[in-house]
Amino acid sequence: MSSEPDLHLARPDAHAPGMPLVTVIGDGQLARMMQQSGIELGLTVRLLAGSGAASAAQATADVWLGEYTDEDVVRAVSAGADAVTFDHEHVPNAFLEGLIADGVNVQPQPSALINAQDKLVMRKKMREIGAPVPPFAEILSVADAEGFWDATAGAVCLKARRGGYDGKGVWFPSSRSETAELVAELLDRDVPLMAEKKVTLVRELSAMVARTPSGEIASWPVVESVQADGICYLAVAPAPAATGGQAHAVAKAHTLARDVAEELGVTGVLAVELFETVDEAGEPEIIVNELAMRPHNTGHWTQDGCVTSQFEQHLRAVLDRPLGSTALTSTTTVMANVLGDADADPEQAMSARMDEVWRRFPTAKIHLYGKDWRPRRKIGHVNMSLPCGAAATDENVAALRRDAQLASDYLVTATWKDQ
Amino acid sequence: MSSEPDLHLARPDAHAPGMPLVTVIGDGQLARMMQQSGIELGLTVRLLAGSGAASAAQATADVWLGEYTDEDVVRAVSAGADAVTFDHEHVPNAFLEGLIADGVNVQPQPSALINAQDKLVMRKKMREIGAPVPPFAEILSVADAEGFWDATAGAVCLKARRGGYDGKGVWFPSSRSETAELVAELLDRDVPLMAEKKVTLVRELSAMVARTPSGEIASWPVVESVQADGICYLAVAPAPAATGGQAHAVAKAHTLARDVAEELGVTGVLAVELFETVDEAGEPEIIVNELAMRPHNTGHWTQDGCVTSQFEQHLRAVLDRPLGSTALTSTTTVMANVLGDADADPEQAMSARMDEVWRRFPTAKIHLYGKDWRPRRKIGHVNMSLPCGAAATDENVAALRRDAQLASDYLVTATWKDQ
Incomplete structure (x- = not known):
């Protein structure tokens, strides 16, 4: 070595x-x-x-x-x-x-980073600071898992404490015996485990802030993160909040990210990934899912929809320099991930695919990462914003989501999904 | 070698x-x-x-x-x-x-580039395509210069045909005999010369487009380029056009840049630098001053005020790929050049100066070039835009100009010029 x-x-x-x-x-x-x-x-x-x-x-x-x-x-x-x-x-x-x-x-320091590395440590810390997390437990044995199954009436989400991402390291066993078998196998492979109560997911939100070692904090608007198979494929900024309950949930998420940054002493960019669920009265509530202490996929929209991008802000924050404005430059920006097609890379060259997208959508901002194809690999993203001066409506935001998705789909399939 | x-x-x-x-x-x-x-x-x-x-x-x-x-x-x-x-x-x-x-x-090809290299070739070409240029002449002898002095009643602007920029290579002799002496000296040094009739300058405009080898053209709004000592220090995008006459001049400049790109076969980014002057009826008219066939200082605002920056557009254009939208992302963006102080570089480190600027103006976008100080050297620029949704008014555009200038001045003097 x-x-x-x-x-x-x-x-x-x-x-x-x-x-x-x-x-x-x-x-x-x-x-x-x-x-x-x-x-x-x-x-x-x-x-x-x-x-x-x-x-x-x-x-x-x-x-x-x-x-x-x-x-x-x-x-x-x-x-x-x-x-x-x-x-x-x-x-x-x-x-x-x-x-x-x-x-x-x-920056950030390990005392904060540990909460982005270990899901159990993070959940304990969230509970300690009063941030919303579902019931959870450390799983050291099959008996622990069976006990958690019984306590939650089978609503078990099992997680590897470390190293999971994009849907990896998360399991939803469908029976008590399957839970026991799975846990036995994972513990046998020395995977450190925890379980938490499965929630009814309405949508996913992401609340991002940047914080300097001196304590200055700047927040971006909360975004909706649209996921499939555990991978984010769209982010809508700001998160639509059509009802009073949704607006309340978004506002709570916004405040929460600041609190988490302060309580944990995070420096640089922090992403708080959240589940929006419903409480017993049927009202939206939020639950912390993950923390990331670096620029985050759900913040890529800031490159084209915001005065200060998360990448610039991260550099400023870790150097303890004044943070930039997080004011929007468009009332809505949608980011669509360019995820390698599951089956194969199309024959058409990537440059030619980009050209097709640009011909159809001259406002599409294509960001590529210099990566070649692998199934489901994040190889780029597309940002599209509403025009200068346009207010966001259900219709134009829906059109923006559709267009950004069409663009990103074309980049990996060489096919227009609406044709 | x-x-x-x-x-x-x-x-x-x-x-x-x-x-x-x-x-x-x-x-x-x-x-x-x-x-x-x-x-x-x-x-x-x-x-x-x-x-x-x-x-x-x-x-x-x-x-x-x-x-x-x-x-x-x-x-x-x-x-x-x-x-x-x-x-x-x-x-x-x-x-x-x-x-x-x-x-x-x-790209661009030498047949187009020659017009950005040789001021006489360019003016002949402009006259040929019907673009507005003042009376001009090649100066091969002192007699040529004296003849031009007589023909223009002393309104002589003498220019080196090649290599001048930022006010270098331009002379305004104040008498017939000074003209003769200057020309004799320059010809003796083998400086190829031309003369053109001095115009009454109201303001400077810059009209920029990008063109692909296939002939696609995309135009940005015309900007006002505010100059001192032959160096641009502010660009205001779009150029204010308070009167019908100004609006007409700006519209003419916009069309002209497209025509020049087509007639000359320019590829990549073209900047047409123009003088706004007054005709005999006192109405604004425009005159071509210089051409540049590459991204240009007066287009730096596009990085933060426009969907597609001139740098992205130039790369797309020279590769003959579809051009991006040039729609504004703010109703007005001001770019202020960061020009090395004439006397000395301040003791305060550049990073600390940036921090001061960011504290006062969190929306200031500072772009630095990795260059150290020399008197009047362009070492960076600052872009500032009106907030999302704000209409441009005389007041807020004036404030934006003032703020961008204050920011760029601070970066080279470590002093707030308004305090």
Whole structure:
């Protein structure tokens, strides 16, 4: 195992004189889009990447090659940075504690990050600060699982405490015996488990804020995140709130994200993913599902629908600089994920597919990540906004959702789904 | 003289699989901002740069080092590109003709570019296509200059045919004898000269379009370019047109830019810089001043005030791909250039100056170029837009101009000019 990064792509000459240096650990599309903002702000993003061909590495001048699971590598790439941040939550916290002990400015800090890494720790913390979570329990044995089944009358959602995403690491067993078998098998594979009470999902919301180490907070409007098979495919910003109950739920989510950021000491961008469900009186209520402490898929709309994008805001926040306006530049923006087709990549070249989309939708903002096809892989997204000055109506928001979805579908199928 | 580029910064691994490759010759802020758009579109920008520390080289993964005045270097960096384009007009046309003969897709082509390189050629072409230019003449001798002085009753503006910018290469001699002396001296230094009749300048306008090799054209609204000492310091988009006469002048400028793009076969972004003057009846009229065939300073507002920025549009246009919507995202956007202070760079670090600006103006979009201070050097710009839904009024546009100017002044003086 190497313990020094490979510096053959490093570019010390690429640092703007006198400007901050941010080390970003992670080489995916989130780091790639941070780099776009770094260029704009004149600061330097130094990247720790697994490969020079990785999404963010394609877009970055100063790339250090190495593994974030190697403490020496993480230490080397962090040296001299004004801030160290991440595009994922997987850097071992012990490394980060070590960096902090050495005086490195790591943002967000592991004391906050743990809540984005471990679903059980997060739910305990949410309960402690009064944030809404469904009944949950740690599952250390088959007996624990059976007990939870009985206590919830079979409304069991079983989750891996760590590492799940996009629908992975979540199970809905359909009987007490299936629950017992599944838990036995997972515990046998050393998967740390928790269970929570299944809720009646009306829709998913995402409430995002940015917070600086000094405590400044800026919130974006709450968005609706439309999901299928555990993967977000549309985000609608702001979340429609047609009824008083929905408006109340959205307002609660908005406040909650600020509270979570403050109570947990989050720095940088925080996404609070929420379920909107119904209470016993039939009124909308919200429940915390996940936390992410970095730019988030449900915030990509901010690139084209908001004064300050989540990527710029994240860089400003981790450097403890004043946050930008989160005012909307359009009354509604819809983001549609470009998800690799399940079966195959179409023969038509991606460039030609983009051209077709642009011919039909000249306002479509296509963002690609430099990734090739894999089934269901996030390879880009499309943002579309209502025209300047247009008020949002049920009709034009529905049309915007349809158009953004048609555009993103075309990009992965080379087919117009409405024709 | 080297005849191979230095490839030690080249990054063939940084090419997104299957996506277009655009070679950009030039390493300034225009190439830097093209790179931001290239990242978004998932295509690869390969840069020919003079130095790895140059503005665009800081922001680009695949940098080839070499001189654009070296034909072998230009040929090498162009090989295999889907399009070759520029961030300046100084690549010798003979090189470009050679590339084209070899089958390289150079955009814009030298037959159009010559009009952005040679002011006399451009004016002849403008006259030929019926575009408004003041009386002008080629100046090959002192006698030519004296004749022009007599013919215009002393209203002489003398210009170097090539290489002038930001007020350089333009002279306003105040007497017949001064004209003769100046021309003698310049001709002695082999400066190719022309003269045109001095006009009464009311204000400067800039009309920008993009055009593809297939002939698709997209226009942005005409902007007012506010200048001092020959350098643009503010651009107001769209140009205010309070009177019917002004509205007429602006509409004429808008149409003219399309006509020029078509008649000259321009591809990529074209900026037509215009003087608004008054005719004999006292009504506004327009006169072509300069052409630029690349993204232009007066189009920087498009990054934050328009669906498709000039940088994205330029890449799309040179690749002959469908053009994006040029619809406004705000009723008015003001761009203020950040021009290095004439005397000295303030002690306060640039980051701290940005923070001060953001504290006062959370909607200010600061764009920096990774350049250090030199007197009057363009080191960045600030875009500020009216809020979503706000109609433009004399009052709020005046406030926007003031705020953008205050912000850009602070960035180079560390002083609020209104305090």
